[in-house]
Amino acid sequence: MNPVRIRFESRIPRSPAELWAWSTSARGVHTEMAPVLKLEFPKGMQHIPQSQDSLGSPLGNCRFLLFGVVPVDLSRLTFVEMEPGRRFVEQSPLLSMKSWRHERVIEAVDDGALVVDSLEFTPRIAGPVVGWFVGRFFAHRHAVLRREFGERRSVPRAAAGHEGADRVDMQPRESA
Numbered sequence: 135m136n137p138v139r140i141r142f143e144s145r146i147p148r149s150p151a152e153l154w155a156w157s158t159s160a161r162g163v164h165t166e167m168a169p170v171l172k173l174e175f176p177k178g179m180q181h182i183p184q185s186q187d188s189l190g191s192p193l194g195n196c197r198f199l200l201f202g203v204v205p206v207d208l209s210r211l212t213f214v215e216m217e218p219g220r221r222f223v224e225q226s227p228l229l230s231m232k233s234w235r236h237e238r239v240i241e242a243v244d245d246g247a248l249v250v251d252s253l254e255f256t257p258r259i260a261g262p263v264v265g266w267f268v269g270r271f272f273a274h275r276h277a278v279l280r281r282e283f284g285e286r287r288s289v290p291r292a293a294a295g296h297e298g299a300d301r302v303d304m305q306p307r308e309s310a
Contacts, residue, residue: 137233138265140253144276146283147246153283154219154240157249158182165282166275172202176211184218192226206230230264232256249279 146153156162160180167173176194183193192210200206207230215223215237224236237252251272257264 135232135256135261137254137256138261138268140251140265140269140272142251142272142276144249144280145243145246146249146280148283150240150242150247151219153247153249156279156282157238157240158184158222166278167271168278169201170271170274171206172199173197174199182213182222184216186216188213189216190214196226209234230258232258249276251276 158181160175163173163175174197176196179193190212192212194211196209196211197205198207198209207228209226209228212224212226213222214225215221220241221237221239224234226234228234233254233256235254237250239248239250239252241248241250253268253272255268
């Protein structure tokens with residue numbers, strides 16, 4: 135199965151610092167994911183640690199609950215890169231994926247900030263279905279982000295059924 139790449143961009147009329155605090159808080163993650171998925175963070179974790187000391191080491195197990203009830207996946211939450219205030223890369227082992235990489239970058243722009251989520255993953259089974267679900271799920275996350283913070287649409291919306299995202303790229307990558 136080939137890796138799937140998906141990218142979402144949203145322009146948000148808020149400061150990068152405000153969006154960084156949101157993106158690295160359990161509250162922000164929970165709000166973006168609800169009601170589709172609930173992520174149970176490791177006990178007591180309210181913010182993603184931003185210390186370089188924790189990079190590459192699992193921070194603990196996280197369960198994903200569909201609609202907050204049905205367990206659908208398990209993750210060993212692991213960050214491999216961190217630029218506090220700007221960027222993180224989460225590369226966690228998941229039961230459902232052979233590989234998973236999620237990068238979020240927050241860049242200052244004239245009217246606020248650009249939030250970019252880049253995903254690359256290889257599902258263990260049902261690749262097209264899982265790819266579709268992850269794409270829809272991150273489109274939902276960006277829609278919530280824009281709703282929470284108020285969006286400015288200075289970049290044309292993408293076609294292909296991913297309403298709300300300023301720019302969406304979905305493409306399978308060829309194996310090396």
